[in-house]
Amino acid sequence: MEYQRSEESEFLGESLWQGISSIEDQNSTFGKDYYFDSYAHFGIHEDMIKDSTRTLAYKNAIMRNSYLFKDKVVLDIGCGTGILSFFAARAGARHVYGIDCADIINYAREIVRINGLSDRITLIKGKVEELELPVPRVDIIISEWMGYFLLYEGMLDSVLYARDKWLAPGGMLFPDKARIWLSAIEDGKYKNSKIEFWNDVYGINMKAMRSCVLIEPIVDVVDNNNIISSLAPIFEADLEKVTKEQLTFVSSFRMQITRKDCLHGFVGWFEVGFTHCHKPVTLTTSPKYKSTHWKHTIFYLDPVINVEPGQIIQGSIGVRYNPIHHRELDIKLSYHIQASNTNGWQFYRLR
Numbered sequence: 001m002e003y004q005r006s007e008e009s010e011f012l013g014e015s016l017w018q019g020i021s022s023i024e025d026q027n028s029t030f031g032k033d034y035y036f037d038s039y040a041h042f043g044i045h046e047d048m049i050k051d052s053t054r055t056l057a058y059k060n061a062i063m064r065n066s067y068l069f070k071d072k073v074v075l076d077i078g079c080g081t082g083i084l085s086f087f088a089a090r091a092g093a094r095h096v097y098g099i100d101c102a103d104i105i106n107y108a109r110e111i112v113r114i115n116g117l118s119d120r121i122t123l124i125k126g127k128v129e130e131l132e133l134p135v136p137r138v139d140i141i142i143s144e145w146m147g148y149f150l151l152y153e154g155m156l157d158s159v160l161y162a163r164d165k166w167l168a169p170g171g172m173l174f175p176d177k178a179r180i181w182l183s184a185i186e187d188g189k190y191k192n193s194k195i196e197f198w199n200d201v202y203g204i205n206m207k208a209m210r211s212c213v214l215i216e217p218i219v220d221v222v223d224n225n226n227i228i229s230s231l232a233p234i235f236e237a238d239l240e241k242v243t244k245e246q247l248t249f250v251s252s253f254r255m256q257i258t259r260k261d262c263l264h265g266f267v268g269w270f271e272v273g274f275t276h277c278h279k280p281v282t283l284t285t286s287p288k289y290k291s292t293h294w295k296h297t298i299f300y301l302d303p304v305i306n307v308e309p310g311q312i313i314q315g316s317i318g319v320r321y322n323p324i325h326h327r328e329l330d331i332k333l334s335y336h337i338q339a340s341n342t343n344g345w346q347f348y349r350l351r
Helices: 013-017 034-038 042-050 052-063 083-090 104-114 156-166 188-194 207-215
Strands: 073-077 095-100 121-125 138-143 167-174 177-185 218-220 232-238 249-256 261-274 281-284 296-307 312-321 329-337 342-350
Touching: 042 052, 052 083, 052 167, 052 281, 073 083, 073 156, 083 095, 083 121, 083 138, 095 104, 104 121, 138 156, 156 167, 177 249, 188 218, 188 261, 188 296, 207 296, 207 342, 232 249, 296 329, 296 342
Parallel strands: 073 095, 073 138, 095 121, 138 167
Antiparallel strands: 177 232, 177 261, 218 296, 249 312, 261 281, 261 296, 312 329, 329 342
């Protein structure tokens, strides 16, 4: 199973997004300060730390491979409470520099102090793109940068900026690989509660709301039993080589229906890999495994489509950062279902 970047001309370049502006909401309240303000509250850090799938993947990748960290200079981007910095220090790093723009870093500094690591962990408040480190190079960059559908929030841009500016030749990223997956789902009950609900609201026809509701993907947990097709990779990246420009992508996908059912939409999730480890560690948000705080990203279709086992769904998906609100994602999904002559496309805004 291979991920393929689309070569179909009608899906490439700005032509992919023609006609989209009329259904975009250009009045988003997701301002430039909202992102960092949201990470200043302890609740979001509690949710992330309690996500054992997430936290243990980083802990195991770092502390079970202490030979990689011994006497190294480490940079922790988006350090938050500093937990990854502590893992790196305990793995033997000579010095760890943590960067965060949110006010949570003020508490993280106190946590470093009371744990007696002020001589080995230095926390710096500011944006990666606007500050300088006390050292010219670092040996390892660690970061938990992933957002919904992997790329939401746009934090990977900062990691790549830091990689190009500070990572020493032969240096390592933790994680260093990433992939996004897509599959077809039956999800009638939940779709009805979120979208068809607007058809009759206390006897009032609010169907006009459906168009704006359909634009926004739903972030929630999908049960593995709801998946009705094979899995299709739609994006993969070597984080030590990928460029910022390649985070805007168009790729083709192909999946096969596995049972007779109703196709209500598609679900996306991601995985990242720590492949420098003696035993590689994978952090996956797949519906097959324990759910994480990232949950899954659901793209509902309109209308519902009846499908049969063996039918092939082929299509293309385009993903870009919104030109106005760069932490939001614009997503266009086009599909064709063989043996039924069913075609369609929909635009989504993840915000």
